[in-house]
Amino acid sequence: MQIKAEEISQIIKGQIKDFESKADLSETGTVISVGDGIARIHGVENCMAMELLEFGDGILGLALNLEADNVGCAVLGDVSKIKEGDTVKRTGKIAEVPVGPEMEGRVVDAVGNPIDGQGPIAAKQTSKIEVLAPGVIARKGVHEPCYTGSKAVDAMTPVGRGQRELVIGDRQIGKTAVCVDAIIAQRETDVHCVYVAIGQKKSTVALVVEALRKNNAMDYTTVVAACASDPAPMQYVAAFAGCAMGEYFRDNGQHSLIVYDDLSKQAVAYRELSLLLRRPPGREAFPGDIFFNHSRLLERSSKVSDELGAGSLTALPIIETQAGDVSAFIPTNVISITDGQVYLEPNLFFSGVRPAINVGLSVSRVGGAAQVKAMKQVAGTLRLDLAQYRELAAFAGFGSDLDAATQAQLTRGERLVEILKQPQYQPLSMPKQIAILFAGTKGYLDTLPIDTLADYEQDLYAHIESSAPDIFDTLKEKEEIDSALEEKMHATMKAFTETFKASKGI
Amino acid sequence: MKNALLAKRYAKALFAVGTEADSLDAFATTLDGFASLVGDNPELADALSNPLYPADAREAVMAEIVKAAGVEGMMANFLNLVAQKRRADTLGDIAETFQIMVDEANNTCQGVVISASELDETLTGEVQQTLEKITGKRVAITTEVDESIIGGIIAKVGDLVLDGSIKTQLDELKESIKGSN
Numbered sequence: 001m002q003i004k005a006e007e008i009s010q011i012i013k014g015q016i017k018d019f020e021s022k023a024d025l026s027e028t029g030t031v032i033s034v035g036d037g038i039a040r041i042h043g044v045e046n047c048m049a050m051e052l053l054e055f056g057d058g059i060l061g062l063a064l065n066l067e068a069d070n071v072g073c074a075v076l077g078d079v080s081k082i083k084e085g086d087t088v089k090r091t092g093k094i095a096e097v098p099v100g101p102e103m104e105g106r107v108v109d110a111v112g113n114p115i116d117g118q119g120p121i122a123a124k125q126t127s128k129i130e131v132l133a134p135g136v137i138a139r140k141g142v143h144e145p146c147y148t149g150s151k152a153v154d155a156m157t158p159v160g161r162g163q164r165e166l167v168i169g170d171r172q173i174g175k176t177a178v179c180v181d182a183i184i185a186q187r188e189t190d191v192h193c194v195y196v197a198i199g200q201k202k203s204t205v206a207l208v209v210e211a212l213r214k215n216n217a218m219d220y221t222t223v224v225a226a227c228a229s230d231p232a233p234m235q236y237v238a239a240f241a242g243c244a245m246g247e248y249f250r251d252n253g254q255h256s257l258i259v260y261d262d263l264s265k266q267a268v269a270y271r272e273l274s275l276l277l278r279r280p281p282g283r284e285a286f287p288g289d290i291f292f293n294h295s296r297l298l299e300r301s302s303k304v305s306d307e308l309g310a311g312s313l314t315a316l317p318i319i320e321t322q323a324g325d326v327s328a329f330i331p332t333n334v335i336s337i338t339d340g341q342v343y344l345e346p347n348l349f350f351s352g353v354r355p356a357i358n359v360g361l362s363v364s365r366v367g368g369a370a371q372v373k374a375m376k377q378v379a380g381t382l383r384l385d386l387a388q389y390r391e392l393a394a395f396a397g398f399g400s401d402l403d404a405a406t407q408a409q410l411t412r413g414e415r416l417v418e419i420l421k422q423p424q425y426q427p428l429s430m431p432k433q434i435a436i437l438f439a440g441t442k443g444y445l446d447t448l449p450i451d452t453l454a455d456y457e458q459d460l461y462a463h464i465e466s467s468a469p470d471i472f473d474t475l476k477e478k479e480e481i482d483s484a485l486e487e488k489m490h491a492t493m494k495a496f497t498e499t500f501k502a503s504k505g506i
Numbered sequence: 507m508k509n510a511l512l513a514k515r516y517a518k519a520l521f522a523v524g525t526e527a528d529s530l531d532a533f534a535t536t537l538d539g540f541a542s543l544v545g546d547n548p549e550l551a552d553a554l555s556n557p558l559y560p561a562d563a564r565e566a567v568m569a570e571i572v573k574a575a576g577v578e579g580m581m582a583n584f585l586n587l588v589a590q591k592r593r594a595d596t597l598g599d600i601a602e603t604f605q606i607m608v609d610e611a612n613n614t615c616q617g618v619v620i621s622a623s624e625l626d627e628t629l630t631g632e633v634q635q636t637l638e639k640i641t642g643k644r645v646a647i648t649t650e651v652d653e654s655i656i657g658g659i660i661a662k663v664g665d666l667v668l669d670g671s672i673k674t675q676l677d678e679l680k681e682s683i684k685g686s687n
Binding site for chain 1: 669
């Protein structure tokens with residue numbers, strides 16, 4: 001950008017001319033003590049709960065504890081610049097963040113300031129970070145699917161728009177990968193995404209942003225980052241701030257998807273904050289309202305009624321377990337709040353099943369209603385087949401003499417497990433998922449060796465796209481497999497399987 | 507501020523006694539005088555509260571000062587009690603809290619007006635009237651001169667700050683120029 005010195009003087013001149021001089025009426029208090037991200041303030045008598053207070057230097061604080069003679073305040077910024085005796089001003093504003101389409105494609109911190117070095121955000125609207133979730137009348141049942149692009153999730157634990165589906169598992173087994181894929185899968189849809197990174201390494205967040213950018217997913221995604229080095233109040237607030245950004249779309253009749261990565265860290269940040277504010281600790285030293293913290297956050301994800309524009313906010317909260325312990329405090333809490341969970345297991349991950357979804361322990365409580373008919377038709381028996389396979393596989397390990405029926409079931413099961421594997425950053429559209437699941441459940445894969453299935457899958461998509469594209473088109477349009485389509489699919493699969501076999505020399 | 511609760515207890519007791527005797531304002535003046543006396547003389551504060559000196563010696567010091575200052579009756583008793591209970595170091599807080607209680611009872615409040623140069627009486631009166639209009643209470647004004655604010659005035663009443671100083675406006679102008687780029 002070229003700008004002359006003359007122009008700069010003009011701009012400044014204009015601003016000085018327009019500058020309104022007015023006496024500034026404010027209510028103030030003084031800092032009694034400060035430290036660990038918490039400041040106690042004397043004065044500011046009419047301060048409201050969750051009000052923003054202004055320290056010098058533009059640092060903001062969030063009034064959390066209103067006591068008889070002081071206000072406990074979480075500092076949203078650098079505490080080291082605040083001294084005892086400093087003056088604190090009331091802003092009269094309840095904590096809010098900028099929202100709107102201008103936020104898309106940006107990386108912001110927990111209070112909505114850009115941190116991606118791409119200049120200021122020209123958001124026209126702001127929204128309070130703590131608002132009540134839509135009431136009973138304002139809602140409607142979850143009925144449309146929100147595809148995550150992952151075959152295993154979409155077929156067996158389908159997520160509907162407005163649903164809250166927990167992604168739970170140990171560290172380093174692909175929880176973030178499932179969610180990032182879900183964001184990438186929204187590229188062809190009208191769903192806006194928010195990715196909230198809480199308490200993560202900055203390098204990890206940078207990788208996620210990079211992956212989203214590479215897959216053209218940043219165009220419709222806002223990343224809210226409160227990293228491990230940010231103070232606890234920022235990590236606590238980030239989830240609510242991200243939610244407010246997602247709600248903007250929901251309330252404007254659009255659809256949005258929010259990923260909280262992860263809520264365990266948010267709970268830990270809130271515990272730190274609460275202990276410093278001297279709230280009494282409860283189980284695992286978490287404060288008494290830790291359940292409410294998560295429930296009021298997740299309750300804001302909803303499908304709103306037609307009168308209110310039929311928008312939706314789908315949530316994919318992530319919880320990290322310690323050594324697979326789902327009965328710890330925070331995991332049980334969040335499991336009970338959400339409408340189902342996707343459970344990722346280390347054993348599966350290390351034996352090469354990726355995404356490492358444990359089909360038996362994963363459920364979706366409302367997603368079935370949101371599944372399209374075609375998906376129900378192919379996935380209906382999938383869960384059962386897999387359950388039987390697991391049972392048999394454990395049992396078949398002991399003996400070699402198996403009858404033909406058992407053998408067939410084992411063959412089928414092995415192949416189903418194989419086709420549910422999926423590489424990272426390659427979400428699949430619904431018609432493609434249905435095509436491969438159709439091939440699996442109808443037995444076209446039973447005669448193929450397992451190690452050729454990955455190739456088979458790619459070749460199948462290419463084959464259908466080139467020689468029978470109307471299969472994908474009809475699936476997309478009608479969302480069900482009628483008899484005519486079924487016949488056509490059978491014919492195509494049969495022909496393709498033969499040529500595939502011939503090409504591989506089987 | 508750490509003794510806010512303690513100061514409140516003592517101030518409340520003195521306030522109750524003062525209301526009965528109808529001498530709140532007199533009490534407030536005396537207490538304020540004593541608090542500033544202790545505040546301005548670190549040696550005196552030390553003599554009254556340093557545990558190195560025996561307790562009865564400290565009490566005796568207080569009794570002497572009370573006598574010398576010509577304080578009598580209940581106020582004298584109160585000051586001696588404070589010394590006896592070894593709370594002489596909270597006198598400042600007690601005086602402050604007591605003043606707030608008395609002000610509340612009288613529907614007044616304390617205001618401070620800071621200006622760059624000495625204000626004349628009509629101007630002070632006008633400021634007082636404006637502050638009274640804003641707070642809905644009678645305002646007792648003390649004036650201070652602080653040249654660093656360059657011009658205009660800053661008026662403080664309780665938590666309320668009315669800032670019309672040139673310094674603040676210049677700061678804001680600076681921020682607004684910074685902010686728009």
